[in-house]
Amino acid sequence: MSISVVILAAGQGTRMKSTTPKVLHEISGKSMLFHAIDAAKNVSDDITVVLYHQAERIQKEITEAYEGIRFHMQDALQFPGTGGAMKGVEVKHTKALILNGDMPLVTTDSLLALMDGDADINMSVIKLDNPSGYGRVVITEGKVHEIVEEKDCIPAQKEIKTVNAGVYCVKKESLDSYIPALNNNNAQEEYYLTDIVKMAVDEGKTVHPVIVQEEEFKGVNSKLDLAHAEEIMQRRIKTEWMKAGVSMRLPETIYIDSRATFEGECILENGVSIQGSCHIISSHIKTHTIIEDSHIENSDVGPIGRIRPQSRLIDSHVGNFVEVKKSTLIGVKAGHLAYIGDASIDEGTNLGAGVITCNYDGKNKYKTVIGKNVFVGSDTQIVAPVTIADDVLIAAGTTVNKDVEKGNLVISRTQMKTVKNFFYKFFGEK
Ligand code: UD1
Ligand code: CA
Numbered sequence: 381m382s383i384s385v386v387i388l389a390a391g392q393g394t395r396m397k398s399t400t401p402k403v404l405h406e407i408s409g410k411s412m413l414f415h416a417i418d419a420a421k422n423v424s425d426d427i428t429v430v431l432y433h434q435a436e437r438i439q440k441e442i443t444e445a446y447e448g449i450r451f452h453m454q455d456a457l458q459f460p461g462t463g464g465a466m467k468g469v470e471v472k473h474t475k476a477l478i479l480n481g482d483m484p485l486v487t488t489d490s491l492l493a494l495m496d497g498d499a500d501i502n503m504s505v506i507k508l509d510n511p512s513g514y515g516r517v518v519i520t521e522g523k524v525h526e527i528v529e530e531k532d533c534i535p536a537q538k539e540i541k542t543v544n545a546g547v548y549c550v551k552k553e554s555l556d557s558y559i560p561a562l563n564n565n566n567a568q569e570e571y572y573l574t575d576i577v578k579m580a581v582d583e584g585k586t587v588h589p590v591i592v593q594e595e596e597f598k599g600v601n602s603k604l605d606l607a608h609a610e611e612i613m614q615r616r617i618k619t620e621w622m623k624a625g626v627s628m629r630l631p632e633t634i635y636i637d638s639r640a641t642f643e644g645e646c647i648l649e650n651g652v653s654i655q656g657s658c659h660i661i662s663s664h665i666k667t668h669t670i671i672e673d674s675h676i677e678n679s680d681v682g683p684i685g686r687i688r689p690q691s692r693l694i695d696s697h698v699g700n701f702v703e704v705k706k707s708t709l710i711g712v713k714a715g716h717l718a719y720i721g722d723a724s725i726d727e728g729t730n731l732g733a734g735v736i737t738c739n740y741d742g743k744n745k746y747k748t749v750i751g752k753n754v755f756v757g758s759d760t761q762i763v764a765p766v767t768i769a770d771d772v773l774i775a776a777g778t779t780v781n782k783d784v785e786k787g788n789l790v791i792s793r794t795q796m797k798t799v800k801n802f803f804y805k806f807f808g809e810k
Contacts, residue, residue, distance in 0.1 A: 382473045382474065382475075383423065383424055383473050383474075383475045383476065383477055383495050383549065384424060384426040384427075384428070384471035384472050384473045384475070384476040384477070384552075385420040385423065385424040385426065385427045385428070385476065385477045385478075385479060386427075386428045386429075386430060386452075386466065386469055386471065386476050386477070386478045386479070387413070387416050387417065387420060387427065387428070387429045387430065387479045387480070387481050388430050388462055388465045388466075388478065388479065388480050388481055389401075389403045389413055389429055389430060389431055389438065389480075389481030389482075390430050390431050390432035390433060390435075390454040390456055390465050391432075391433065391481075391482075392433045393433075393482070393601070395601045395602045396601070396602060396603060396606075397602075397603070398603075401433060401434040401437065401438055402481075402482055402600070402601075403416075403438065403481040403482060404437070404438060404441065405600070405606055407484045407600075407606065407609050407610050407613050407638075408610060408613045408614060408617060408636070408637055408638040409637035409638050409639055409655065409656060410638050410639065411441070412481065412482055412483075412484040412600060412609075413429070413438065413442070413481045414442075414445065415484035415485075415638075416479055416480075416481055416483060416484060416486065417429070417442070417446060417449065419479075419486055419487065419488050419491055420477075420479065420491070421446075422488040422491070423477070423488060423491050423492060423495065424473075424477070425448075426450070426471065426472040426473060427448075427449050427450065428449075428450040428451065428452050428469055428470075428471065429442060429449055429450070429451055429452070429481070430451075430452045430453075430454050430465045430466070430469060431451055431452070431453060431454065432453065432454040432456040432465075433456075435451075435453060439451055452468065452469045452470075454467070455467065455468075459571050460564075460569075460570045460571065461564070461568070461570025461571040461572055461573070462570075462571075462572060462573035462574070463559065463562040463570070463571035463572050463573040463574075463575060463576070464562075464570065464571035465573070466478070466555065466559050466573055467559055467560070467562075467571070469555075469559075471552055471555070473552070474551065474552050474553075475495070475549055475550065475551050475552060476549070476550055476552060476555060477491060477494060477495055477547070477548070477549045478547065478548045478549075478550065478573070479491075479547050480546050480547070480599060482599045482600045482601065483546070483547070483596075483597055483598070483599055483600070484600065484609055484613070485595060485596045485597075485598070485609055485612055485613060486547070486596050486597060487596055490504075490592055490593065490596055490597075491547075493590055493592075494547055494548075494549050494590050494592075495549050497588060498586075499586040499587065499588035500550070500551050500554050500580050500585035500586050500587065501548060501549070501550050501551070501554060501576070501577060501580050501585070501586070501587045501588070502548065502549040502550075502588050502589075502590050503517075503524065503527075503544065503545075503547075503548045503577065503587060503588070503589055503590065504544070504545035504546065504547040504548070504589075504590055504592045504597060505517050505542055505543065505544060505545060505589045505590065505591055505592070506542075506543055506545045506591070506592055506593075506594045506597060507541055507542055507543075507591070508541055508543055508594065509541065511538075511540065511541050511542075511543045512530065513530060514530065514543035514544060514545075515527045515528060515529045515530065515543060515544040515546075515574050516528050516530070516533055516537050516538070516540040516542070516543055516544075517540065517542045517543060517544055517589065518537065518540065519542060519589075523581075523587075524577060524581065524587040524588075524589050525578070525581055526575075526577055526578035526581065527544045527572075527574035527575075527577050527578070529566065529567070529568070529572060529574065531566075531567035531568055532566050532567045542589075544574060545592050545594075545597035546597065546599065547592070547597065548573075550576065554576065554580055554585065555576075558575075558576040558579045558580065559576070561579065562575055562576070563575075595612055613638065614635065614636065617636050617638060618631045618634065618636060621636065621642055624642065625642075625644075625645060625646075626642045626646045626647075626648060627645070627646070627647045627648065628647075628648045629647075629648070629649045629650045630650035630651075633650045633651050634648055634650065634651070634652050634653070634654075635652075635653045635654065635655070636648075636654045637654055637655050637656055637657070637658065639656060639657040639658075640654045640655075640656070640657065640658040640659075640660070641658070641659050641660070642660050642661070643659075643660070643661040643662065644661050644662030645662055646660050646661070646662065646663055646664070646665070647663075647664045647665065648665050649664075649665065649666045649667040649669075649682070649683070650667055650668075651667050651668040651669075652665045652666075652667070652668070652669050652670075652671075652682075653669075653670045653671070654671050655670065655671065655672045655673070656672050656673035656674075656689065657673055658671050658672070658673060658674055658675070658676070659674075659675045659676070660675075660676045660677075661675075661676070661677040661678065662677065662678050663676045663677065663678060663679045663680060663681070663693075664679075664680040664681075665680075665681050665682060666680065666681065666682030666683040666685070667682060667683040667684070668682065668683055668684045669681050669682030669683060669684060669685040669686070669687075670685075670686045670687070671687045672687065672688050672689050673688075673689035673690060674687045674688070674689065674690065674691040674692065674693070675691070675692045675693070675694075676693045677692075677693065677694045677695070678694060678695045679693040679694065679695060679696045679697065679698065680697055680698070681693065681698045682698070682699070682700065683700050684700045684701055685698050685699065685700065685701075685702050685703075685704075686702070686703045686704070687703075687704045688703065688704065688705040688706070689705070689706065690705075690706040691704045691705065691706060691707050691708070691709075692707075692708040692709070692710075693709050693712075694708075694709070694710045694711070695710060695711045695727075696709045696710065696711060696712045696713070696714075697712075697713045697714070697715065698712075698714050699714065699715040699716050700715075700716055700717075701716060701717045701718075702714050702715075702716065702717065702718045702719075702720070703718070703719050703720070703721075704720045704721075705719075705720070705721040705722065706721065706722050707720050707721060707722060707723040707724065707725070708723075708724045708725070709723075709725050710725070710726055710727055711726070711727030711728055711729075712725045712726075712727070712729050712730075712731065713729075713730045713731065714730075714731040714735070715731075715732075715733065716733040716734075717733045717734050718731050718733070718734065718735045718736065719735075719736045719737060720735075720737055720748075721737050721739040721740075721745075722737065722739040722745050722746065722747050722748065722764065723737050723739070723747065723748040723749070723750065723762075723764075724747070724748075724749050724750070725748075725749075725750040725754075726750065726751050726752045726754075726770070727752045727753070728752050728753040728754075729750055729751070729752065729753060729754040729755075729756070730754075730755050730756065731756045732755075732756055732757050732758035732759070732760065732776065733758045733759070734758050734759040734760075735756050735758070735759070735760050735761075735762070736760075736761050736762070737762045737764055738761055738762065738763045738764060739764045745764075746764035746765040746766075747764055747765050748762050748764045748765070748766055748767075748768075749766070749767040749768065750762075750767075750768045751768060751769045751770035751771075751772070751786075752770040752771070753770055753771050754768055754770070754771070754772045754773075754774070755772075755773050755774065756774045757773075757774050757775050757776035757777065757778060758776045758777070759776055759777045760774050760776065760777065760778050760779075760780060761778075761779045761780070762780045763779065763780065763781040766780055766781065766782065766783055766784075767783045767784075768780065768783070768784045769783075769784060769785050769786040769787075769788075770786050770787075771786055771787050772784050772785075772786070772787070772788055772789075772790070773788070773789040773790075774789075774790050774791075775789065775790065775791035775792075775793065777792075777793050778790055778791055778792045778793065779792050780792075
């Protein structure tokens with residue numbers, strides 16, 4: 381594809397009131413900037429991210445996750461503003477699509493619409509009942525004339541409801557001639573990228589307005605905007621998965637990470653939270669269960685189950701109040717109240733209520749290995765590292781702290797003692 385993309389992400393984001401840079405705030409498990417980069421990658425092979433505030437931190441996160449992204453450092457002290465951000469940016473192709481890093485909801489389809497045609501500038505516009513905060517688009521005789529920032533508007537311009545959504549597709553030759561010519565003679569004393577529109581119009585170039593969806597192009601500037609964007613993103617993610625065959629009970633109560641995937645027929649009950657890169661295949665996740673970064677296949681979990689990262693559940697049943705961490709369960713039943721951490725458990729094994737793997741001695745974590753067809757009685761503590769072979773019976777209340785060989789019964793229990801009629805001696809006769 382022969383259009384470059386420039387993502388503006390140098391702003392401070394003061395309104396977020398956070399030490400984390402604005403564009404690194406997450407929506408559905410992925411930072412806003414990564415949502416923008418992912419959309420950009422769908423339409424271009426030449427992506428430049430413009431940075432200034434906390435540049436090192438943002439650049440590090442990007443290079444850890446992506447290859448081939450270029451960076452440009454804005455000279456924000458001398459040239460503040462969106463136009464200043466474009467100063468010195470070099471693009472590979474003959475056109476550049478300029479995006480804001482704080483627009484996580486923009487879709488690939490909308491970007492393609494903005495890249496279409498042969499105008500010198502395509503600019504995104506939205507019609508808003510309440511245009512406050514946005515640059516107003518002055519249109520005379522059906523033609524775009526200029527963009528006026530709110531702080532520079534005369535009262536009549538403030539009434540304009542057609543606003544600049546902040547994404548543009550501009551010919552490289554226009555960028556090359558207009559960006560160096562920008563000035564900061566305005567209310568904010570900043571270099572406005574928006575001024576290139578008037579420059580182009582004055583030279584008789586074509587500026588084409590592309591009407592876009594408000595929901596997609598709304599910038600995220602505050603925590604309130606972030607929460608609102610999350611709601612929209614969640615609605616989209618769930619709609620897509622329901623279309624793909626995932627059943628959801630009361631979907632508005634369900635959370636699904638943007639990196640999660642489903643296959644086969646899956647059922648998610650109300651209050652379920654699917655976090656991180658989960659892969660869920662033909663499984664039933666019951667009410668108020670949390671699954672994090674795990675693989676669940678042909679299994680049912682919950683209600684109120686918690687599957688923590690790096691777990692694999694295959695052909696298994698995990699019931700209420702069971703926590704599983706970094707463990708592999710294949711053909712296992714753990715119906716109630718258990719903690720299974722750093723374990724690998726094989727087919728036909730049943731864990732009773734209250735079974736705990738003691739995987740941590742205060743310094744290190746240790747592994748538990750349990751074979752096939754093992755019956756683990758209720759309230760058993762398994763002190764790792766330990767290996768329990770196939771066909772083993774563990775009596776209720778046992779503390780297993782040594783390996784157990786195939787076919788054996790293990791039991792560790794203090795003898796039960798009976799003191800006859802003690803109740804009446806203690807409380808007296810009624
Ligand atoms: C900008 C537009 C406005 C438009 C609105 C849409 C300008 C002058 N105004 O205003 O017409 O209606 O977007 O959301 O462009 N940035 C930098 N360097 C800077 C300043 C900003 O890289 O020096 C980046 C920010 O990180 C952000 C983007 O540019 O991703 C937009 O900046 P922001 O301050 O949010 O612009 P608005 O005031 O919203
Ligand atoms: Ca903004």
